[in-house]
Amino acid sequence: MSSPKRRIETDVMKLLMSDYEVTLVNGNMQEFYVRFKGPEETPFQSGTWKVRVELPDQYPYKSPSIGFMNRIFHPNIDELSGSVCLDVINQTWSPMFDMINIFEVFLPQLLRYPNPSDPLNGEAAALLIREPRAYESKVKDYVNKFASADVMGDGDDESSEDDEMSSVGSYESDEEPAGAMEV
Template sequence: MSSPKRRIETDVMKLLMSDYEVTLVKGSMQEFYVRFKGPQETPFQDGTWSVHVELPDQYPYKSPSIGFRNRIFHPNIDELSGSVCLDVINQSWSPMFDMINIFEVFLPQLLRYPNPTDPLNGDAAALLLREPKAYENMVKDYVAKYASKGVTEDGDEDSSGDEEMSSVGSYESDDEPAGQMEV
């Protein structure tokens, strides 16, 4: 077994053995969904998102692709595709990082400290800069509508395509994953 394959298995096993709910797509360790809860003491704290992850064959030397499947209102996350703009991974990805880092450090930091000066969602960035309280209220509205307990627990992600995603507020209609951005 090659080193990247072994590393993929090691990292995915760490995730599977963690407190995160991980659903493999078609049994593959290179494509899966992770249920991700918003960090405490942020407007995202009551939300749960399904995050789609694809690991390239060259992982960990090449960064994974990740994308939020249910809507989230954030300056650095594209509302429609779920793509994430996360410079710390995108431009400085290192084989020293693993999947646990993404869900325990990078994504919580991104939600806790948005960067409105480099937005994927210009509306969220503008609102955060002009009216921080209105931004916080909009985030909470999105959490209630797209990432609340009742919305996200109606269906579980599995390998059957996108139909299971409709119960978590998905807005994808084809069988392709949301437009993911390498991070």
């Protein structure tokens, strides 16, 4: 059991030491948020998303759970839940991959090369196939509405939103700390 725990710590530390902004939920290395910027030269390029990551106890032998917290218009990402349909995460995950791979390779590739033949968002898939320019325009519209610097904050340590979200993650705690409700 110590090997997967050590691997979780190693992978999360690599991510924390990278250029990504990472927010641990309640100091837990198995649940955190990563601020992810859209890849250059795509309609997503000016967007920033908050991506929720949950690492199962069996990580790296079992794949992480990844979800976009702010809305994104993409054939392989569910618009409401933020769930990601990506073979390398869902079916072909390997312990050779780590968290950095997800944010530097897998998610940028997914945004750069959507797969409309295996959609989670049928509307985005149909629009991409039938009217690529209209699809690109709608992606940019979503970026402006849901993933712009104005919406996300400028990256200054405005953690009130993160604090609220992280307290939601502590659902099975036996006792609340004294005064926790008086916020």
